[in-house]
Amino acid sequence: MTNGKIGVTTENIFPVIKKFLYSDHEIFLRELVSNAVDATQKLKALASRGEMQGELGDLTIRIAVDTDKRLLTITDRGIGMTADEVDRYINQIAFSGAEEFMAKYKDQAIIGHFGLGFYSSFMVADKVEIITRSYKEGSKTVHWECNGSPEFSMEESDEAHDRGTTIVLHLSEEAKEYAEADKIEELLRKYCRFLPVPIAFGKVKEWKDGKYVDTDKDNIVNDTDPLWMRKPADITEVQYKEFYHELYPTGEEPLFSIHLNIDYPFHLTGILYFPKIRNNFEIQKNKIQLYSNQVYVTDQVEGIVPEYLTLLHGGIDSPDIPLNVSRSYLQSDSNVKKISNYITRKVADRLQELFNTMRPEFEKKWDDLKIFIQYGILTDEKFAEKAQSFMLWKNTDGKYFTPAEYEELVKANQTDKHQTLVFLYVDDPVAKLAALEAAKGKGYDVLEMNGPLDNHYVNWYESK
Known part of the structure; x- marks a missing residue:
């Protein structure tokens, strides 16, 4: 003893x-x-x-x-x-x-x-x-x-x-x-x-x-091989959706998924999902689960994931982030900044890929996607630059255009005497039907801007 x-x-x-x-x-x-x-x-x-x-x-x-x-x-x-x-x-x-x-x-x-x-x-x-x-x-x-x-x-x-x-x-x-x-x-x-x-x-x-x-030797409570640890080429779309419902049993079908996988200059794997969000998006934050070597750390990922991407759901795993994440660590560690930039780039690249390869489905899901993209544009300058090629505007006829496409559509009929291009938009097509019909009667095209961030986005766009 x-x-x-x-x-x-x-x-x-x-x-x-x-x-x-x-x-x-x-x-x-x-x-x-x-x-x-x-x-x-x-x-x-x-x-x-x-x-x-x-x-x-x-x-x-x-x-x-x-x-x-x-x-x-x-x-x-x-x-x-x-x-x-x-x-x-x-x-x-x-x-x-x-x-x-x-x-x-x-x-x-x-x-x-x-x-x-x-x-x-x-x-x-x-x-x-x-x-x-x-x-x-x-x-x-x-x-x-x-x-x-x-x-x-x-x-x-x-x-x-x-x-x-x-x-x-x-x-x-x-x-x-x-x-x-x-x-x-x-x-x-x-x-x-x-x-x-x-x-x-x-x-x-x-x-x-x-x-x-x-008494319950076979009551295994964990999944030793989470989906993010597998190669994306080996995963079907059905498996991505099944994993989403494993993480969020009561959630609706996600819009799209993004598989993250990088070994240098840091290690990070994960799967992020675009959930359906329409109005009160604040309550949807803190849905991304952070892991370190498959050990759960936190769902408070501000500082690791860019602010606008805290609206996403899913999980990310990085051994380069310690288990007891502290604010001082996040502010001082260079890997955290690299991880944040990488996630921004991957999200933008994935959205561009979806836009390029499956635009009809992209447009079909746009009303749900728009809040993510606008939030990113308003809060992240690098993302805003990339987003111009897949940002969509919807007119009152229900047709979708990128900003460049829309400019080409209306410049002949909506350029004033000062050679300034004029975009018209309405926030409530029903309540303002008379004004809308008057504009259309003159051959003008009118955009529909009635989302929760549209006013902020219009102000941002005008300032640019």
């Missing part, structure tokens, strides 16, 4: 973690499951290089709750840890105080710092246990325990335990909601639904052979 203190001071780290490192307590589950995924992926890498003896076997990560005992367990069959590794990764975080600790880690990704991600568990637990056995031949089972103070106990034994690690959280009274199956399943589907290792969830049945055994 080993007893000791965590870190190199007697200062209690746990209130620091609760107050500063994680603003949302539910993030603890993401951190613990992601650590389990990391341990599993490392084992697979070792096996692929011939550095591991034996069979990989079932690598499913198992999560279970015992509501009555307020227990939550996360079990993996990854690389596990020896006593020395537990001491290095868990006990010797080596901080000299809260300020130094936060200065070092506040803008870094937590995943990859096993000890830090693990310590998020103390936001919700009165006591935490680690039962682990390394994949290395001859390893003993290590049992570590801590009640939320800097003191811990650790012992090695010949106790039966499968290769890998089990984390047991003895949840606090204040966090008892995390012992409810519905709550945990909700969080798993939010944060872990696309992790690359199968995750099974169920209720604890019993403790057997060194691990908690759950």
Whole structure:
């Protein structure tokens, strides 16, 4: 039995973690499951290089709750840890105080710092246990325990335990909601639904052979191969639509999709959709889900995705964006600006492609697409330049024209004595029918401008 203190001071780290490192307590589950995924992926890498003896076997990560005992367990069959590794990764975080600790880690990704991600568990637990056995031949089972103070106990034994690690959280009274199956399943589907290792969830049945055994071993809650990880050439239009409805079960059919895939100078994959939006578009924002190596990060993507594209739906995945995205990071990191520019370019290129290759369908969907394109024109100068070749104006006869096409159509009959081209438009063809008919009687063509952004767009166009 080993007893000791965590870190190199007697200062209690746990209130620091609760107050500063994680603003949302539910993030603890993401951190613990992601650590389990990391341990599993490392084992697979070792096996692929011939550095591991034996069979990989079932690598499913198992999560279970015992509501009555307020227990939550996360079990993996990854690389596990020896006593020395537990001491290095868990006990010797080596901080000299809260300020130094936060200065070092506040803008870094937590995943990859096993000890830090693990310590998020103390936001919700009165006591935490680690039962682990390394994949290395001859390893003993290590049992570590801590009640939320800097003191811990650790012992090695010949106790039966499968290769890998089990984390047991003895949840606090204040966090008892995390012992409810519905709550945990909700969080798993939010944060872990696309992790690359199968995750099974169920209720604890019993403790057997060194691990908690759950009742629903086949209740896999995640998709290990999300659509954005596949090659666009291998995906059908039906699959794109099915994936959209997986993300947004109550959503209408999307208008179009855009598959993002780039490896240099940064890594980014994803699928974005143009949803149907007509009037109150503000409520449609924050529908893009941001992932880092298939781990959910946030749906607050301002600063990563240009403002007007926050109206889009879908998911993007980039390992170049850390899990704990901060405003200071977004403002200072050069990759974020490159990602934003890339997405703008890809959206513009896709719209141009759709316009060039399927204009009748593009026109058919224009009334839904217009708000995206106008919003982009009004807020992004680079997009505005590209959009002139696929921006459409609709006249009161229901015909569509690009600005250049429309100028060619009306210049002979709507150029005044100062050689200024005059465009006529109406915001309500019914209420202003008399004026509209009078204009048409003189041979003038009249545009219909009655969308939520049309007044702003007209002012922008006139200023140009």
